Amino acid sequence: MRYAMAVDTRKCVGCSDCVVACQTENNVPIGYCRDWVVEVTDGTYPQLEMEIRSERCNHCANAPCVRCCPTGASHIVEGGIVLVDSTQCIGCGACIASCPYDARFPHPKGYVDKCTFCEHRIKNGMSPSCVEVCPTKCLYFGDLDDPSSNASVVLKKRKYKTLIPEAGTDPQLYFLI
Amino acid sequence: MKEEIIVSGRMNPMVDPNLQIWHWQIPLYLFLGGMAAGILCIAAVYFIRGRENDYRTAVRLTPFLAPVLLVLGLLALFFDLRHKLYFWQLYTNIRLQSPMSWGAWTLMVITPVSFIWCALHMQDLFPNWDWKYKWLKALESFFNKYKKTLAWIMLIYGIILGIYTGILLSAFNARPLWNTSILGPLFLASGISAGAAATLLLSKNIEERRQFARIDLIMIGIELFLIVHMFMGFLASTQVQIDAVRMFLGGQYTASFWVFVIFLGLLIPALLEIMELKKYHIPAIIPAVMVLFGSLMLRFIIVYAGQMSRWLY
Amino acid sequence: MANRREFIKISLYGAGFLAAGTGTYKVIKALSKREKEEITKLAIDLKRTPTYCEVCFWKCAGWVYKTPEGKIWKITGNDEDQHCNGRFCPRGTGGIGMYYDEDRLKTPLIRTEERGKQVFREATWDEALDHIASKIKEISSKYGPESLALFTHGSGSAYFTSLFKAIGTDSIAEPSYAQCRGPRDEAFFATFGEEAYSPEITDIRDTKCLVLIGSHIGENMHNGQVQEMSDAIDKGTTIITVDPRFSTAAGKSKYWLPIKPATDMALLLAWIHEIIYNEYFDKKYVEKYCTGFDQLKAHVKDFTPEWAYGITTIKPDLIRKTAKEMADASPAVLVHPGRHVTWYGDDTQRVRAIAILNALLGSWGRRGGFYRPARFTPASPEIPAYKVPSKSWTDLFPGKFPVATSPISNALIDASIPENNPGFPIKGWFINGTNLIQTIPDQGKTLKAIQNLDLLVAVDTMPMEITGWADVILPECTYLERYDAMRASPHRKPALALRMPAAETAYNTKPDYWIARELAVKLGLGSYFPFEKQEELLDWQLKKIGSSLEEMQRVGVKNFDREYDDLYIADDEDVTIFTDSGKIELYSAYFKQNGFDPLPKYIPHEEPSEGYYRLIYGRAPMHTFSRTSNNPNLTDLMDENTVWINPKVAKEWGITNNQLIWLKNQDEVISQFPIKARVTERIRWDSVYMVHGFGHAQKQMKRCFGKGASDTQLITKVLEDPIMGGTGMRGNFVTFILEKTETEVAS
């Protein structure tokens, strides 16, 4: 099993619903976030292009954050989901420094927090909160080993890229372009 | 014009708008650890080579600083942790790929070793010292018997600790400035230099002082070589690393790096030490303090600047 | 078992509520299918209550979930709801912050010093309502009940409107008319005999070509439209966006026409010209349903793309190409009517041109164009008939705005100023759910009107600017704490949606129904509110259709089948068109009768002078006007607005990104607060852009006070639409002040 998410940058409008839905679903304290939205505009008026991306932890297959964690709090579970066990995390920040995407943050309670791919929901057959709420339906989630999953289907159909592939983390968040 | 903005007010404190997860504690920890490593390595080397009596300060006295430095360093590390009550988790896990874990375990070994080393030299510090209890005396003689082994352990772990203070950072390839294997040897050299400076400060023996000024000079030479090498490496590398090193070549860390690390921390003390070797009278305290200061600043600047450097995407 | 249930309950709240860890995951995985179903059922039975969202006027229906401790956990969409299809927009998702905002109004307040000085004392509801009732009686007997005006917006309107009709006035205005979609509605009435409704009957889902004239869908976060536009993108629909700003929608469009602001009419006329003279129009449709084609054809004869190029700066071939795209998609083409259309004072005519374009392309009543809405109207209880007021809002300024079909908020304000010689004076304002200070342009006039009032009541949830001017402030509880009238908006299928309290009423606040009814009782008009409690009224209404309040509490939304299969006009079907002529009026005889151009004309608008830039404004997807600017969840996403400046302009001025500057308009009004510059290619060099709703001056709102600048403050010049009274707001020009000098601070 290999969970992944695909983000359609052509449909995303940057509304940030994914951000606020994640915050409420996962009780992320105000002032923090597990996902965020980036807008890139390129060109000179009126020759312009825009790309909007909803970003979060890439659940890297080769995750530096897991490697550098001294306690094993950062770990990988079935489906390649990278998680932090808050009762094992000492809050040393090594994983935060190691993530090229800045996807992690220190939770005010002390441990490090990040996107969980809403593991508590997907285990119950639901999709992640951000995916479920997105008004443009531009987030696709699923198991890449299952060719019929939403993510597999759309990745087969469309061109895509990942972020900083040269960092060698093998990210599992795909951006449809 | 290319404009890249974060639309939703992503403001994860200590992560945005740039990484600030590590403050004064980590560079201080790296400095203290590095200096302790330097002190212990020097002591171990001279002891193993049987030069204990030539360099009494370095082998017998300066090492008393090591446990203090290590404990302070550990305290700094502890203060940096945000989930302090779970500190013990460091010692229920061994994670070979994690430099942080490595460091924790290295400290776990070398701190007691440094204490033992000091214990063996208590009488140098306090001539009337007496271990009072029988079992303590027994222990002392046990360690005295295996002092050479102890010195070897101290040397090996000292080197590991010294390199580790650099590897800790260079393992993070997410931060282009840290992403170089030169940081390990650089920090080791800087640690030994700091260790030598400590003996320079404490020693009353002119010959010993001259010897340590020489060691210091060699280390400063190595450091300068490594720094130049590192910069050239960065400049010949990817855009992100070029951007990273530009922080020191015109960017926001230029002044602090060149003034505090290169001039005040390396070149001037080197000059003073050369003068001293040429028998000019220079109070040893001046170059020694400058070296220590430079070594501390090196860590601070590398840690802070490294957190500013990031991948572009 | 009890423990297990407890565990299941807790595990529902996910990682955030437990310490996140693998432990949970293993246990959950071990659950059997039956147990999983039990979890889901438990979640539904115990924890969720239906609502429809009040963060904007799209009114999506959804569910409010609570934690075992009774805290509101999250709000999600109702899958059955046509407005949202199970997905809320960011504002709806963050609506939770409307409840938890600690700066909310907490108890009724009565002003103790002169108006404008914000000195209030706390009062009981009884006291406050008695005070209002006696003032209402006083004004009624002194000036007549029609001298009382109700300004209202949002779902509470239903009951306050009843109350004021019962009192005997029809001066009941919503800002959604003269500040928003009034021109569109009148233009569509004149052309098609019907309005474009809310939610709009735009069939974006099935369109092959979507034309957006300034509608910035995606930033304008009206949920259903955003969703359908996204589906359209998926299907490869051609999108044509006309906007002087590189809007989000423009970024997703096949064609972006970066028009010079205020010149859209020329483009529309050129498109009409192209479509007629190339015979692109839907001939059968035009022949069967439309009237006035020949006059139109003659009228647009000279409006060639070359002519429009000189005005709009849009290249002729681009105008031709886009006209052809529309024609190719016809009739599944939708030239969107827009919503906030009060721009330049000729707005009714501009939207008329849009309506005409749609008519020519045959999209009205057709799949992929405008569908035909259906609505379910709940039964009304027996109440005494409302007295027809002896004087009506139309008598305020006789002869003005003859085509207006709704009371005009700004006309009511004008009528509150004696020097304007209104037909009768307006002496009392009852304001519910609208922040007139930030909503109505020309703040100076609004404040002057306020000084002439005998009574100003504000019903609100937040200490917004308008409440600072009130004599009595009535704190309403938020939509998450109350029942409301059922939502019965038109849509593809008729539907009802219920809102019920999800959380305990916080503080000493009350729902709109209760406030309206209490006041009615105090005024001796209790018979207009025969049910003491709103739930009784709802249950009564629902029982009439074989449902019940209990059922609606369970399902939240009830969709009904359409009575007839008439979502679209069938081929060659004879349909009734509700204009005077019974035809779609390309040439409006009705406008002609009333002294207006029967066919839209291009009139040039004033342009910015040297060093000034046109102030244009719009929406940010995560905020609704000024109502959300203090919402803790939404300010977390965006806590201030910025002023967008083209890099060329910024360079000229030496303005850098994020620099704090002040804006000064043509009337020397300087923004009260500084605003950050956003230097961006996304805006034309002759304009600046900002998001409406920021720059609050009300200190009680701690999170948003002084954050960003208020566009309304800078809109002192109003381009009034002579046809229906709309307040065109985009004829204002601003320049930059990089440093505020003493005198400027004083002004």
Ligand SMILES: Nc1nc2c(c(=O)[nH]1)N[C@H]1C(S)=C(S)[C@@H](COP(=O)(O)OP(=O)(O)OC[C@H]3O[C@@H](n4cnc5c(=O)[nH]c(N)nc54)[C@H](O)[C@@H]3O)O[C@H]1N2
């Ligand atoms: N400058 C400028 N002016 C504009 C616009 C613009 O873009 N720029 N847009 C125009 C348009 S399109 C429109 S539709 C209007 C909208 O104008 P308004 O409807 O006035 O918009 P809001 O600023 O959201 O003000 C709503 C008020 O209702 C209060 N409120 C929120 N929820 C409740 C509730 O449950 N009960 C009660 N009683 N009160 C509540 C809020 O606190 C706030 O004071 O503004 C128009 N005015």
Ligand SMILES: Nc1nc2c(c(=O)[nH]1)N[C@H]1C(S)=C(S)[C@@H](COP(=O)(O)OP(=O)(O)OC[C@H]3O[C@@H](n4cnc5c(=O)[nH]c(N)nc54)[C@H](O)[C@@H]3O)O[C@H]1N2
């Ligand atoms: N997130 C969010 N969504 C909302 C609301 C909200 O408050 N927040 N409010 C809702 C309401 S009530 C309304 S009425 C709608 C309003 O939403 P729309 O009807 O889409 O709003 P407009 O104000 O017409 O559009 C603003 C756009 O017009 C462009 N513009 C400015 N001048 C010109 C011009 O001269 N010509 C052309 N072609 N374009 C121009 C601006 O650049 C901007 O992109 O939004 C609704 N949706």
Ligand code: SF4
């Ligand atoms: S909710 Fe969807 S459309 Fe909105 S920002 Fe997130 S991914 Fe983009």
Ligand code: SF4
């Ligand atoms: S994105 Fe960052 S936090 Fe997530 S798995 Fe990759 S390295 Fe770890």
Ligand code: SF4
């Ligand atoms: S902060 Fe926690 S999860 Fe991150 S590396 Fe340290 S212990 Fe591991």
Ligand code: SF4
């Ligand atoms: S998958 Fe879940 S945790 Fe991750 S960003 Fe989406 S909502 Fe947040």
Ligand code: SF4
């Ligand atoms: S569009 Fe958004 S804010 Fe408006 S009613 Fe729907 S969910 Fe609420």
Ligand SMILES: [Mo]
């Ligand atoms: Mo509106």
